[in-house]
Amino acid sequence: MEGDRVTVLIGHAAPTRALARPSGRTLRFLPPSLFVLDAVLIAFVTGAAAYFAHGMPYLDPQVGLTIADQAAGTLLVAGWLLVIALGGGYRSQVLGGGSDEYKRVLNASLTYTGLLALVLFLAQAEVSRAFFVLLFAIGLPTLLLSRWTARYALHRARQAGRLGVPVLIAGSPRHVDEVHAVLDRARWLGYRVVGAITPAGDTTPGLSSVPVVGSTDDVTTAALHADAQVILFAGGSSVSAQDLQEKVWELEERGIGVVVTQGATGITSNRVSYRPVGGLPLMHLDTPAWAQATRLSKRTFDVVGALALLAFLSPLFLFIALRIKLHDGGPVLFKQTRVGRQSVPFHCAKFRTMVPNAEDLLAALHVSTGYDGGLFKMEDDPRITRPGRWLRRFSLDELPQLWNVVRGDMSLVGPRPPLPHEVAQYDNAARRRLHVRPGMTGLWQVSGRSDLSWEAAIRLDLYYVDHWSMLQDLHILWRTLGVVVLGRGAY
Template sequence: MTVVIGHSAATRTRVLTAPSSRSLKFVPFMLVLLDVAVVAAVSGLASFFDNGMPMFDAQAADDLGSRTTGPLVTLGWVVVIALGGGYRKQVLGGGSDEYKRVLNATLAYTGLLALILFVTQADVSRAFFLLLFAFGLPGLLLARWGARNLLHRARIAGHLGLPVLIAGSPEHVDDIHGVLDRTRWLGYRVVGAVTPPGEAGHTVGGVPVIGTTDDVTTAALQSNAQLILFAGGSSHSAQDLQEKVWQLEERGIGVVVAQSATGIIMSDRASFRPVGGLPLMHLGAPAWAQATRVGKRTFDFLGALALLAAFSPLFLFIALRIKLHDGGPVFFQQSRVGRQGVPFRCAKFRTMVPNAEDLLAALHAQTNYDGGLFKMADDPRITKPGRWLRRFSLDELPQLWNVVRGDMSLVGPRPPLPHEVARYDVAARRRLHVRPGMTGLWQVSGRSDLSWEHAIRLDLYYVDHWSMLQDLHILWRTLGVVILGRGAY
């Protein structure tokens, strides 16, 4: 069973009913062919540079690029990726897990191949070996990135979709449907819902109710759904949920269980061990504990210093532009809450009029503000240079100094205001286990377009599922979001 984190947000009233494409089952096969082509290409490229550059002492003419050994190396590499789950449908097209599996499989294959070459005493130059993996790993990751973009475009256009039936209470159905409707690139096409007996018609969010949770299997067969997503309110007990899963599995229907259906956040740190025939779930150390250690801090410190040096001419230009516009201060400093609730002064380039804070109360009354992050699409306090600074997130560049100081991280939850933290419940306070970030899942998932609840849940997901690879993935996605200026105001 796969676990999906549910998010709350306003949903559209229409229901996506695009049928599943028969081509969907060929996606893993196409990725295998793509990886074979990439590995074959980098093998040839490594062989060319090895034999063609005099600095490399290549004595063997029959190296890994030969007719027999080359194909075996290519096949072995792809087999190791497959054994590592790099072609599983569940990891394709979303999240960093797909890249992580390719990375781990490549590192494992590097060690395995080195061992084989040592034992067999194969006459292969070390330069070729290093070039093979120096070209191969980036090539495979870039190929996966390109394939993922094509897959996302196809899904958004209505192709390669998977018909999904959501089971649960109407509120939870709308909650999950809102997420799937916003993230159409995932390929889940909601065809209906099954709710507890007594509900009929449509949910508030517009999802048609086509059956009850007492008979999920019949509703799935009648709607031709290929996957059932169990949300909160879908079952009376754990045993009831298990029996429904068994029935669906017998008919070849996929099953996804949302967090709200179990009440427990399951992640990579969860492992099951049988005790007296009873499978017990053991939780390892939380991911946020790893996110506070030396490796991430070193990466933040060196990365921020490098970016400060690279952007120094841009800093000067922005400072002059702000100063010449109205003569006010260049920087705006605001109290934010950092790791473990420690306050710090967060620096930004000023994008509003100097008396912006004095005008805030009137805007709260005008927009019926009821708490959380305050954002207006056409905030009258924003200056002319401030608009393009905000659009491309250039106003946040001074926070690189906060990263150097250790107040913030390059990637992490959004730095909250003190009055926001005062409203946190027990779950939301988990955001404070790690340093806030200049960017994060909230930045690459909608920025100001996100609801308060959605932003909180994205931050909690980051805290509970942190990895260095995910940080690199978020930084890469941030580049595209900033260049396009999506969701910024």
């Protein structure tokens, strides 16, 4: 034990990576294209900041740009691009998926702001404060918006079947099916599964929709025959760490990309650092992300955000309450016991969307639908009222939970708040969800909502617990707007 770290001896295994962005030959144009786009935007923003700060005297033909002005502007643009590049903002593995891309651009830009301020101070340069402030006040949002626009265009192209990377999944049939289901649901990632590679003689049930094209004994031959650009190693793909390492070496020699699912170790990459000792790599594990998710900064953000939304949406609250009351005369709110952080129960409030005796009808629905545990959802639940269908479609029934956020029972973003009988079925892994406050929205909502299986919802919640960051919370809130407006996966 070393401070807040745990040291694990991992022998000669290659560092395991989580599912990353495809880096095949098809998308080699993406990093240089974003580099050029950023260069144009930073140059434009530099000119705009000079215009608003100085009135752009350089456009006067009698004044013009001096050589010093041109050099300073070029260095400004080049320096910003260099810091973004050094911060990994153009790495193909982070482009097009997750919040890591935005975080790298944001951190690099803030770092460059500090470095530039320090250089200008030491050089005693005469630079307008207005220009300096405007440069980053305009430039940073512009860069982030351009990345979002580029990502949106890329996702639309991938969902339409273009710009995909042909992938083979290597592993046992059960693991192949699990990974294929995730990739099929998240087509915007750009992985186009063309087949599976399984251990010879493995008769495990599975592979209902993925053709087997080879054996894990010779993944390179299978990849070449299938013209795959990436091999994705899932569980059961190798008999040992040394076996996996040798396969990776052979694939890299042929120019075939390699991705290893995080499930091979269960350890998130952002917690890992390596230190070789005596020729053996030691993996050091930092404090888990869920420990950060319980601190004051997130709680302050939750309270301020919830109070602001309560004030802003108060007219909508009144309209919904009248609509429910006038429909059948029943209560406006429905309160249900849910389980919060550290297994503490609380009363979760919602606008009522079902008939008043909905709980009495639940047992009969369990029997008729063959319910066997987990989250119970019906696409055409007969208990839902007419105004309730509208409220559920756009998740407006959950707005009263803003008060739960203010009270401290919930967070704006987090795992789905479970029912007590669901928690009773948790295994040790699922109980990790209870390390943080449940959320009004989360990865489960922006990734499919009620369309997700119980296992998929649990996996997403655990990923959030282990990967929490404030920037990811903001990213989820932004994606929630689109999901709620379109009403996808809600019933």
